[in-house]
Amino acid sequence: MSSQDDSSSKPTTNGEIIIGIDLGTTNSLVAICDERGPRVLPDAAGRAILPSVVRFTDDGPPVVGGEARRLAVMFPKETIYSVKRLMGRGLDDVAEDIPHLPFDIVGGENDTARIRVGERIYTPQEVSAMILRELKVQAEAALGTPIRKAVVTVPAYFDDAQRQATRDAGRLAGLEVVRIVNEPTAAALAYGIGQGKGAKAETIAVYDLGGGTFDISILQVTPGGEAGEDSFFQVLSTAGDTHLGGDDVDRMIMELVFEEIRKEFGEKLTFPPCTQQALRNFAEAAKIRLSNEESAQLQIDLGDGRVYDRMLTRDELEEMMEPWVQRTMVACDRAMRDAKLDAGKIDRVVMVGGSTRIPLVRKSVGERFQCEPYTALDPDLVVALGAGVQASILAGTNRDMLLLDVIPLSLGIETMGGAVAKLIVRNTTVPTRATEKFSTSVDGQTNVKINVLQGERELVADCRSLGEFELRNIPTMPAGIPQIEVEFLVDANGILNVSAVEKRSGKVASIQIVPRYGLTREEIDTMEQESYTYARQDMHAHRIIDLAVNSCLDIKWIRDAMERVGEGLDAEYGEKLESKIARLQEFVDRSHREPAKIDADEFYQAKEDLDQESVRLHEQAITRSLKEEPAG
Numbered sequence: 001m002s003s004q005d006d007s008s009s010k011p012t013t014n015g016e017i018i019i020g021i022d023l024g025t026t027n028s029l030v031a032i033c034d035e036r037g038p039r040v041l042p043d044a045a046g047r048a049i050l051p052s053v054v055r056f057t058d059d060g061p062p063v064v065g066g067e068a069r070r071l072a073v074m075f076p077k078e079t080i081y082s083v084k085r086l087m088g089r090g091l092d093d094v095a096e097d098i099p100h101l102p103f104d105i106v107g108g109e110n111d112t113a114r115i116r117v118g119e120r121i122y123t124p125q126e127v128s129a130m131i132l133r134e135l136k137v138q139a140e141a142a143l144g145t146p147i148r149k150a151v152v153t154v155p156a157y158f159d160d161a162q163r164q165a166t167r168d169a170g171r172l173a174g175l176e177v178v179r180i181v182n183e184p185t186a187a188a189l190a191y192g193i194g195q196g197k198g199a200k201a202e203t204i205a206v207y208d209l210g211g212g213t214f215d216i217s218i219l220q221v222t223p224g225g226e227a228g229e230d231s232f233f234q235v236l237s238t239a240g241d242t243h244l245g246g247d248d249v250d251r252m253i254m255e256l257v258f259e260e261i262r263k264e265f266g267e268k269l270t271f272p273p274c275t276q277q278a279l280r281n282f283a284e285a286a287k288i289r290l291s292n293e294e295s296a297q298l299q300i301d302l303g304d305g306r307v308y309d310r311m312l313t314r315d316e317l318e319e320m321m322e323p324w325v326q327r328t329m330v331a332c333d334r335a336m337r338d339a340k341l342d343a344g345k346i347d348r349v350v351m352v353g354g355s356t357r358i359p360l361v362r363k364s365v366g367e368r369f370q371c372e373p374y375t376a377l378d379p380d381l382v383v384a385l386g387a388g389v390q391a392s393i394l395a396g397t398n399r400d401m402l403l404l405d406v407i408p409l410s411l412g413i414e415t416m417g418g419a420v421a422k423l424i425v426r427n428t429t430v431p432t433r434a435t436e437k438f439s440t441s442v443d444g445q446t447n448v449k450i451n452v453l454q455g456e457r458e459l460v461a462d463c464r465s466l467g468e469f470e471l472r473n474i475p476t477m478p479a480g481i482p483q484i485e486v487e488f489l490v491d492a493n494g495i496l497n498v499s500a501v502e503k504r505s506g507k508v509a510s511i512q513i514v515p516r517y518g519l520t521r522e523e524i525d526t527m528e529q530e531s532y533t534y535a536r537q538d539m540h541a542h543r544i545i546d547l548a549v550n551s552c553l554d555i556k557w558i559r560d561a562m563e564r565v566g567e568g569l570d571a572e573y574g575e576k577l578e579s580k581i582a583r584l585q586e587f588v589d590r591s592h593r594e595p596a597k598i599d600a601d602e603f604y605q606a607k608e609d610l611d612q613e614s615v616r617l618h619e620q621a622i623t624r625s626l627k628e629e630p631a632g
Ligand code: AMP
Pocket: 026, 027, 209, 210, 211, 212, 245, 246, 247, 284, 287, 288, 289, 291, 352, 353, 354, 355, 356, 357, 358, 379, 380
């Protein structure tokens, strides 16, 4: 299959805002992209995700979104969901879906699928228009300006009739749909693929695993070039399964629980529908927890003093999920075959859909396509964000944001005491890579938090945190012994991958970030300017922090050594050490209270004095240890 995005109408905008809409089967979102990058627009209550559900009422306007979804069981005939499955389709096309939808579907003109609610017949376009209108109003409220134009996304496999129906829905909602964009194309755009001066032709896969459906698309990206023409995304192939998704995993957990309850309590327990629904939510919560934790407790009070209680580990869940993940891999292989490509030819994979948060899914996709998949953006928002990017390209409002081929602000991590260690300095051209070694500062520290920072200043408080992650389960070791290597990797699209590995134990953790999003050009310039203004002050502060951190470690080691030598320590020498420790400790204490007032050279000298004085102590301590150790 080969299709490309419809570019029939090229808007002239005069700076008019165009919104991007992800009109989804289950949920819909609206986004824009400005200088700061793409962002979704929430409603007045702060909710960005609008359930694609409409309930018709007898005496008022239709209810759209969360409330309609919440009361769906009470109004099964009036509540319309999954209308996207009906868009532009004939009654025959949707025969398989009809038994799963509780509302009435009837044949209309040319046998097209229509929806009957009471006496009235609605086209799927009309119902979709209600969702689009809600999003339009949401965007207008968020932006404080009327909106007339939108980019709307559709699945890559949508045919002309389905695309036309989507356009018509927009028109009914009072929106001119200036472009229909394929969902995988939007996901790629959200990551800036195909944008920027240095962009190269790429082949990418978009792996979209949601709650109930799975889609894989292979795209050929041709970048737009210097003159600012649009980049070109051609769909080489698509594959998938309309009945494969995270819901299956929830069911697997439920079945496990049912079976074990029956085994343990030896009865034929039956569960009424409302209990089943509660159990489904419970299973989903356990699944989601296991994406972050190694284990989750499953506890259900069955009444009469009977409690089902067990620990489910991530390993167990992964074993259960393996065949399910493999089914997505079979579809990936099919898509690659159809595109006449093998995995090595895929440059990147973009992850879309809530189920791509599952670590096993990420790992399997990475292995199959032999590259680290893109996960930096929220997989539930990425299509909408890309629609926002496409909208801003058409409106001509954000060229600057996209055309960066250098790192605009330095990137680093937080070190002890609130200082910043920069790994990549500003204006480095992408792609680039840097590594640095760190260690722990506390004995027996098993978890290390890594805070990724952006900015030119020396202290964490003056930089922007881009995200943080934890390297967990490091074996217990004394402070300073673990060897933690942090790697920053920025690829050609400007996506930053930060990974940390503890070399002795092999423990790893990582995070992905899009560092160029979130700041305007002006803010970047201000941050740069401030780094010059405060250069002297910052350098002093950084030096004091480093001295304080190192002094604390020195004092700790010296105290340990004094304890080891114990009685063998000559009293006069002990006193000398104590007085030098006290002097250095005073600097350390002052460094917390009034760092700016400390003379860094004096502080340094106090540390040097103690270090010199302690040489003899360390020799004694080593001699003592050697005597105590068994020979050899
Ligand atoms: P979507 O259809 O893209 O909204 O995806 C919804 C699916 O993603 C549901 O099955 C959710 O249970 C699943 N999901 C969301 N967050 C997580 C998570 N952190 N770990 C595992 N599954 C998740």
